[in-house]
Amino acid sequence: MLSDHPTTTAIRPQRQGAHASATAVAHPNIALIKYWGKRDERLVLPWTSSLSMTLDVFPTTTRVRLDPAAEHDTAELNGAPATGEALRRITAFLQLVRETAGRPERAVVDTRNTVPTGAGLASSASGFAALAVAAAAAYGLDLDAAALSRLARRGSGSASRSVFGGFAVWHAGPESGPAEEADLASYAEPVPTADIDPALVVAVVNAGPKDVSSREAMRRTVDTSPLYRPWAASSKDDLTDMRAALLRGDLQAVGEIAERNALGMHATMLAARPAVRYLSAASVTVLDSVLQLRRDGVLAYATMDAGPNVKVLCRRADAERVAAAVRDAAPQGTVLVAGPGPGARLLGEDA
Secondary structure: OEEOOOOOOOOOOOOOOOOOEEEEEEOOEEEEEOOOOEEEOOOOEEOOOEEEEEEOOOOEEEEEEEEOOOOOOEEEEOOEEOOHHHHHHHHHHHHHHHHHHOOOOEEEEEEEEOOOOOOOOOHHHHHHHHHHHHHHHHOOOOOOHHHHHHHHHHHOOOHHHHOOOOEEEEOOOOOOOOHHHHHHHOOEEEOOEEOOOEEEEEEEOOOOOOOOOHHHHHHHHHHHOOOHHHHHHHHHHHHHHHHHHHHHOOHHHHHHHHHHHHHHHHHHHHOOOOOOOOOOHHHHHHHHHHHHHHHOOOOEEEEOOOOOOEEEEEEHHHHHHHHHHHHHHOOOOEEEEEOEOOOOEEEEEEO
8 A cells, every 4th residue: 555644734825914923843854865965055956866754753843933123034043042054044044035935024033943953863954844834934935845845955955855744755856957947856755655664763872063064074075085976876776776665665675775875875974085984983883783683583774864873764563672772782872763754834824
C-alpha cells in the first residue's frame, strides 16, 4: 500500500492591514541522501538532489508580526534578542519575502526552537521552514507547496524539505542555463513510499555548536576535496536507488543506501584541505554499536549530518532495543526515538 505524508497548510491571501501576524510550526528533517555543497550561494542551489525524512520531534514555532512603524526587523530566538549572523539571515529572508509581496513593512519575529542549534540536527531546516510559512502568510503571499518550498530554500537549503511531512526529495535543478530557470526547478516534494513503519534513533553525543559551520565546511569541501566530485556523482545513483527502495518498501535497502551516502559525505570532508572532521570518539563508538546490532540480526543503519551526532534508521518495532544499545555506547549523551513527522503548517493568523 502506498502512502503520502501530509504536506503543508495552504497559504491564504491576507489583507494588508497593520500589525498583521501569523504563527507557524515546522519540524526538522534528516537527509538520507545528503545535501552537501552549493553551486549558487545566493539562490541556495545545491550540486546534488537530496532526500530526507521529516521527524516528529524538535518542532520550531515562529510568529511573524508586521510593524509598519518599525525601521528595522527585530527577532527573538528562545526569548533572547537575535544578533549577528542569526539576525542577518532572518532579515535577509524577510527582505526577500517583502520584495516578493511588494510590501514595505518591517517585522517582529519570535522563534521558539527546541532543536539543539548548530549541532548537526537540522535546526535551520525547521527554523526557516516555520519562518517561510509564517512570513508568507503575514505578508499576504498566496503560495502553492512548491513555491513555498522554493522560498524556504532561500533561507536554508534543507528547509525546503521540512515544508513536507514524511519523506521528501529536494530537486537540485539544472546545472546549466539561466539562473531563473534553475531557481524555479529547485524545490522539494513528497516521495511516495510503501508502508515501511520506520523509526530514527537520534544519539545526541554533543549538542554544542560546531567548531566549523556547515556553510564553511561545504565551501571548503567543494573547493578542495578530491573526493567531492566522485561522491556527488555517486549520490545521484544513491538517490535513484533510494526512491526505488522506498517505493517497494525495502527498509534494509533504504538503510544500506543511507549509511553509504552519509559515510561517503564525511569522507569528502576528511579529504578537504584542511580536513573537516565532525566525527568524535563518541560518534565512532555509536557507529560501532550499530555494526554490532546488525551482527545480532537487528536491522539498523547509521546516518550523520554535519556534526558528531548519529541517527540510526531501524524498524519501529526494534527502536527501543536500538536505543538501549546506543545509550550503552554513549552513556553521556542523550538518546531519543523519532518517527516520520508532519509538514510545516500555520497555527494561526491575525490582522
